[in-house]
Amino acid sequence: MAALKESQKQKRRAQIIEGAVKVFARKGFYHATVKDVAREAGVADGTIYLYFKNKDDLLISLFECKMEDILSHFRTRLAELSDPLDKLRVFIEVYFELIENDIELSDVFQVELRQSSKFLKDYHNEKFQEYLEIIEGIITAGKEIGFFRADLDANITKILVFGAIDEVARQWILSNGKYSLQQAGQSVAYTLIHGLLSTS
Amino acid sequence: MAALKESQKQKRRAQIIEGAVKVFARKGFYHATVKDVAREAGVADGTIYLYFKNKDDLLISLFECKMEDILSHFRTRLAELSDPLDKLRVFIEVYFELIENDIELSDVFQVELRQSSKFLKDYHNEKFQEYLEIIEGIITAGKEIGFFRADLDANITKILVFGAIDEVARQWILSNGKYSLQQAGQSVAYTLIHGLLSTS
Amino acid sequence: MAALKESQKQKRRAQIIEGAVKVFARKGFYHATVKDVAREAGVADGTIYLYFKNKDDLLISLFECKMEDILSHFRTRLAELSDPLDKLRVFIEVYFELIENDIELSDVFQVELRQSSKFLKDYHNEKFQEYLEIIEGIITAGKEIGFFRADLDANITKILVFGAIDEVARQWILSNGKYSLQQAGQSVAYTLIHGLLSTS
Amino acid sequence: MAALKESQKQKRRAQIIEGAVKVFARKGFYHATVKDVAREAGVADGTIYLYFKNKDDLLISLFECKMEDILSHFRTRLAELSDPLDKLRVFIEVYFELIENDIELSDVFQVELRQSSKFLKDYHNEKFQEYLEIIEGIITAGKEIGFFRADLDANITKILVFGAIDEVARQWILSNGKYSLQQAGQSVAYTLIHGLLSTS
DNA sequence: AATGAATGAGATTTCATTCAT
DNA sequence: CATGAATGAAATCTCATTCAT
Numbered sequence: 138m139a140a141l142k143e144s145q146k147q148k149r150r151a152q153i154i155e156g157a158v159k160v161f162a163r164k165g166f167y168h169a170t171v172k173d174v175a176r177e178a179g180v181a182d183g184t185i186y187l188y189f190k191n192k193d194d195l196l197i198s199l200f201e202c203k204m205e206d207i208l209s210h211f212r213t214r215l216a217e218l219s220d221p222l223d224k225l226r227v228f229i230e231v232y233f234e235l236i237e238n239d240i241e242l243s244d245v246f247q248v249e250l251r252q253s254s255k256f257l258k259d260y261h262n263e264k265f266q267e268y269l270e271i272i273e274g275i276i277t278a279g280k281e282i283g284f285f286r287a288d289l290d291a292n293i294t295k296i297l298v299f300g301a302i303d304e305v306a307r308q309w310i311l312s313n314g315k316y317s318l319q320q321a322g323q324s325v326a327y328t329l330i331h332g333l334l335s336t337s
Numbered sequence: 338m339a340a341l342k343e344s345q346k347q348k349r350r351a352q353i354i355e356g357a358v359k360v361f362a363r364k365g366f367y368h369a370t371v372k373d374v375a376r377e378a379g380v381a382d383g384t385i386y387l388y389f390k391n392k393d394d395l396l397i398s399l400f401e402c403k404m405e406d407i408l409s410h411f412r413t414r415l416a417e418l419s420d421p422l423d424k425l426r427v428f429i430e431v432y433f434e435l436i437e438n439d440i441e442l443s444d445v446f447q448v449e450l451r452q453s454s455k456f457l458k459d460y461h462n463e464k465f466q467e468y469l470e471i472i473e474g475i476i477t478a479g480k481e482i483g484f485f486r487a488d489l490d491a492n493i494t495k496i497l498v499f500g501a502i503d504e505v506a507r508q509w510i511l512s513n514g515k516y517s518l519q520q521a522g523q524s525v526a527y528t529l530i531h532g533l534l535s536t537s
Numbered sequence: 538m539a540a541l542k543e544s545q546k547q548k549r550r551a552q553i554i555e556g557a558v559k560v561f562a563r564k565g566f567y568h569a570t571v572k573d574v575a576r577e578a579g580v581a582d583g584t585i586y587l588y589f590k591n592k593d594d595l596l597i598s599l600f601e602c603k604m605e606d607i608l609s610h611f612r613t614r615l616a617e618l619s620d621p622l623d624k625l626r627v628f629i630e631v632y633f634e635l636i637e638n639d640i641e642l643s644d645v646f647q648v649e650l651r652q653s654s655k656f657l658k659d660y661h662n663e664k665f666q667e668y669l670e671i672i673e674g675i676i677t678a679g680k681e682i683g684f685f686r687a688d689l690d691a692n693i694t695k696i697l698v699f700g701a702i703d704e705v706a707r708q709w710i711l712s713n714g715k716y717s718l719q720q721a722g723q724s725v726a727y728t729l730i731h732g733l734l735s736t737s
Numbered sequence: 738m739a740a741l742k743e744s745q746k747q748k749r750r751a752q753i754i755e756g757a758v759k760v761f762a763r764k765g766f767y768h769a770t771v772k773d774v775a776r777e778a779g780v781a782d783g784t785i786y787l788y789f790k791n792k793d794d795l796l797i798s799l800f801e802c803k804m805e806d807i808l809s810h811f812r813t814r815l816a817e818l819s820d821p822l823d824k825l826r827v828f829i830e831v832y833f834e835l836i837e838n839d840i841e842l843s844d845v846f847q848v849e850l851r852q853s854s855k856f857l858k859d860y861h862n863e864k865f866q867e868y869l870e871i872i873e874g875i876i877t878a879g880k881e882i883g884f885f886r887a888d889l890d891a892n893i894t895k896i897l898v899f900g901a902i903d904e905v906a907r908q909w910i911l912s913n914g915k916y917s918l919q920q921a922g923q924s925v926a927y928t929l930i931h932g933l934l935s936t937s
Numbered sequence: 938a939a940t941g942a943a944t945g946a947g948a949t950t951t952c953a954t955t956c957a958t
Numbered sequence: 959c960a961t962g963a964a965t966g967a968a969a970t971c972t973c974a975t976t977c978a979t
Contacts, residue, residue, distance in 0.1 A: 145942095146942095149942090165452065167367040170968085170969065170970085171969080171970065171971080172969085172970095180943075180944090181943060181944045181945055182944085182945065182946095182970090182971085183943075183944060183945065183946095183971080183972075183973080184942080184943055184944070184945095185971095186970095186971065186972075187942070187943075191970080191971075192969095192970070192971090248451065248452050249452070251448070251451060251452070252365070252448050252449070252451065252452045286531075289524075289528070290521075290524050292516070293505060293516070293521050293524050293525065294524075294528060296504050296505050296508050297501040297504065297505055297525055297528060297529075298501075299504060300500040300501045300502070300503060300504020300505060300507075301497040301498075301500045301501040301504075302500070303500060303504065304496050304497065304499060304500020304501075304503065304504070305493060305496050305497055305500060307500075308496045316492070316493070321490075321493050324489075324490050324493050324494075325493065325497055328489070328494060328497060328532065329497075329532060330532050331486075331532040332528065332529065332530050332531040332532025370951085370952060370953080371952075371953060371954080372952075372953095372962095375962090380960080380961090381960060381961040381962055382953090382954085382961080382962060382963095383954085383955075383956080383960070383961055383962065384959085384960055384961070384962095385954095386953090386954070386955080387959070387960075391953075391954075392952095392953065392954090565852065567767040570972085570973060570974080571973075571974060571975080572941095572973075572974095575941095580939080580940090581939060581940040581941055582940080582941060582942095582974090582975085583939070583940055583941065583975085583976075583977080584938085584939055584940070584941095585975095586974090586975070586976080587938070587939075591974075591975080592973095592974065592975090648851065648852050649852070651848065651851060651852070652765065652848050652849070652851065652852045689924075689928070690921075690924050692916070693905060693916070693921050693924050693925065694924075694928065696904050696905050696908045697901040697904065697905055697925055697928060697929075698901075699904060700900040700901045700902070700903060700904020700905060700907075701897040701898075701900045701901040701904075702900070703900060703904065704896050704897065704899060704900020704901075704903065704904070705893060705896050705897055705900060707900075708896050716892070716893070721890075721893050724889075724890050724893050724894075725893065725897055728889070728894065728897060728932040728933065729897075729932055730932075731931060731932045731933075732928040732929055732930070732931045732932025732933070733928065733931075733932070745963095746963095749963090770947085770948065770949085771948080771949065771950080772948085772949095780964075780965090781964060781965045781966055782949090782950085782965085782966065782967095783950080783951075783952080783964075783965060783966065783967095784963080784964055784965070784966095785950095786949095786950065786951075787963070787964075791949080791950075792948095792949070792950095
C-alpha cells in the first residue's frame with residue numbers, strides 16, 4: 138500500500154507539473170499565479186504546497202523532472218550510433234522533434250529557465266551542464282577520430298552548437314511554426330558541419 | 338529654449354534608463370521595483386512616470402534606445418568593409434566588444450528582453466529584426482559573390498549565426514568572464530565560416 | 538467492554554493533551570499547528586477532531602483537565618492542615634513544586650491561558666475561580682481566628698496573593714531557573730504573611 | 738520643511754499605533770488583522786508597512802513607544818518624593834490611574850505583551866526591566882534607611898510587588914470595573930507595606 | 938476508529954501607480 | 959516639473975478542518 142500511495146503521490150506531482158508547464162508557457166512564470174496552475178492542474182491552491190515548497194520550487198522541479206526525461210531520451214537515441222557526424226545530425230533531429238512534440242514545454246525551457254537560473258536562489262542548473270556535455274562528447278569524439286578539426290575548442294564549440302540549434306528552435310516557436318523544423322534541422326546540421334563557405 | 342528643455346528632457350530620460358539598466362541587470366526586471374530604479378537614477382518614484390508610461394514601457398524604451406545605439410554602431414563599423422568574410426568577422430568582434438564594454442546592458446538584453454518580448458503586451462521587437470537583418474545582409478552578400486554556399490537559407494542561417502554568437506556571449510557572462518571573449522570570437526568566426534570538419 | 542473502550546478513549550485523549558502541552562509550551566498556541574500536536578502525540582491530524590471539537594477546544598480541555606488535577610492536589614495537601622499560616626506556606630510551596638515539576642505545563646498555563654481566556658469564545662474560566670477560592674478560603678479562615686487583619690478585603694487579597702506568587706513563578710520560568718524557587722517561596726511567604734498579619 | 742515632514746511622520750506613526758491599541762485590545766493581537774488596524778487608524782493597509790516592518794514590529798513599537806511615556810510619567814511623579822513608603826503608595830496609585838485612564842492600552846500590555854515577549858523573535862523587553870527597576874529602587878532605598886526589612890531580597894520582592902499590583906489591575910479589567918481601583922490600591926499598598934516593614 | 942491528502946478561506950505583504958503639495 | 963506618501967489590488971502561502979478510504 139505504501140508503494141501505491143507513493144505512486145499516487147508521484148502522479149499528483151506530475152499532474153501539477155503538467156499544469157505548470159501549460160500555464161507558464163501561456164503566461165510566463167512571473168505572470169502566472171499559483172492559482173492559475175492549481176486550476177489548470179485541477180487541484181486546490183493549497184495542494185500545490187503539499188508537493189512543492191513554493192512557486193520557485195515548482196519551476197525548478199518542473200525543470201529537473203522534464204530534463205531528466207529529455208536527457209535519457211537523448212542518451213538512448215545516441216547510444217545506437219558511433220559516427221560523430223551521425224550523432225550530431227541525430228542530436229539536432231531529436232532536439233527539434235522534442236520541440237515540435239511539446240511546444241509548451243519548449244517554451245518554458247527556452248524562456249523561463251534561461252532567465253530564472255539567474256534569479257532563483259541557490260539554483261545552479263546542473264542538468265543543463267549535463268546537457269551541454271552530450272554535445273561536448275560528440276565534438277571530442279569527432280576530434281579524436283580526426284573527423285573534426287583538432288584545433289576546435291570543445292568548450293566553446295559545444296556552446297556555439299547549442300546556441301545555433303536552440304536559437305533556430307526558438308525563432309521557430311516565436312514564429313508559430315512558419316517554417317519546417319525538419320528542413321531547418323538538416324540545413325543547420327549541414328552548416329555546422331561544413332561551415333558557410335562554398336569551397337569546402 | 339524649447340530645444341534646451343527638450344535636451345534636458347532627453348537627459349533625464351537617459352538618466353533613468355541608465356538606472357534601469359543597472360537595476361534590471363542586478364535584480365532582473367520582475368524583482369526590480371520602480372523605487373529601485375528611481376533611487377539608482379537619483380529621481381523620485383513619480384518622476385519615472387513623467388517619462389515612461391509604466392514599468393513595462395521603461396523596459397521597452399530601454400531596449401529601443403539602446404538598440405538604436407548598437408545598430409548604428411554596427412552599421413558604422415561594417416560600412417567600411419566590403420568583404421563578407423571580413424564583415425562577419427568584424428560583426429562578431431563588435432558584438433563581443435559591446436558585451437565586454439557593458440556587461441550590465443548585455444545582461445538585460447540577453448536575459449530580460451528574451452523573456453519579456455513574449456509577455457510585454459503589444460510589443461513586437463522590430464529592432465531585433467533589424468539586427469538580424471544585418472547578419473542576413475552579410476550572408477546574402479556572401480552568397481551573391483560566391484563566397485558562401487548558394488544553397489544557404491539566409492533566413493535560417495542568420496538565426497544560426499546569431500544564436501551561436503549570442504550563446505557564447507551569454508555563457509561568458511554567466512561564467513563571470515572565465516574565458517577570453519577575444520579568442521572565443523576568433524574561434525567562433527572560424528568555425529562558422531569553415532564548419533566543424535577537418536577536411537575543408 | 539464498554540468501560541474498557543471508555544478508558545481507551547480517555548487514554549488517547551490524555552495522550553493528545555500531553556502532546557498539546559509540549560507543543561503549546563514550545564511554540565505558543567497560535568504558532569503551534571494542529572499537525573504539530575498530532576505529530577507530537579503520535580496520532581493523525583484528523584484524530585484530534587475525534588476527541589476535540591477544534592483547536593480552541595483542545596486548549597480549553599487541556600486547561601480543564603490539568604486544572605482538575607492541580608486543584609485536587611492542592612485540596613489534598615491542604616486538607617491535612619488547620620493553621621491558616623501553615624496553609625498559606627504550603628500553598629506557595631505546592632504551587633512552586635508544581636511549577637518546577639512541569640515547566641511545560643506551567644508555561645502553557647501562564648502564557649497561553651492568560652491570554653486565551655479573553656478570546657476563546659464563550660469560555661469563562663470557572664476552574665480558575667475555584668483556584669482563587671482556595672486562597673480566599675485560607676484568608677477568610679485566617680481572619681476568623683484573628684490571625685489575619687480583620688480589615689483585609691478577602692477578594693482583593695486573594696488576587697494580590699495569587700499575583701505575587703504567580704509573578705515570581707513566571708519570572709523564574711522566563712529566567713530559565715536562575716534562582717532557587719524553594720528559597721524564593723519562603724521569602725514570598727514571609728513577606729505576604731507579615732503583610733497579612735493582624736499583630737503587626 | 739524637513740522638520741515639518743518629520744513631525745508629520747511621527748503623527749502618522751502615532752495614529753497607527755493608536756489604531757493598533759484599540760484593535761489589539763478588542764480582538765487580541767492574533768485575531769486582529771492588519772486590515773483591522775488600518776481601518777481603525779483610517780489609513781490604507783499598505784500604509785502600515787511604510788511605518789512598521791511587519792505586524793510583529795507594530796506590536797513591539799507600540800510597546801516601546803507607550804512604555805517610554807509611562808516610564809517618564811512614573812519618574813516624574815516619583816521624583817517629587819523621598820520617603821520610600823510614599824513612593825510605593827504613589828507608585829501603586831499612579832499605576833492604577835494609568836490603568837483606569839487607558840483601559841485599552843492596559844489590556845494590550847497585560848495580555849498581548851505578556852504572551853508575545855516569548856514569541857516575537859529577538860525581542861527582549863528591556864523597557865519592562867527598567868520598569869521593574871523602579872520598584873527595586875524603592876525597595877532598596879527603603880532597606881537602606883531601615884524602613885524595610887534588611888533581609889528582603891530586592892530581586893524577589895520587586896517581582897512580588899509588581900505581580901500583586903498587576904494582578905489586581907488585571908482582574909479589575911477582566912471584571913469590567915466591578916470594584917473601585919482607588920480603594921483596592923490603598924488596600925494593596927497597606928498589605929504590601931506591612932509585609933515589607935522592618936518593625937513588624 | 939483512524940488516517941492524512943485535499944481543501945479553500947483568509948492573512949500578510951508587496952509594489953506599480955496616482956496625486957496633492 | 960518634481961516629489962514621495964499613500965493607496966489598494968493582487969499575489970503568495972498557511973493551516974484548521976473535512977471526508978473518502
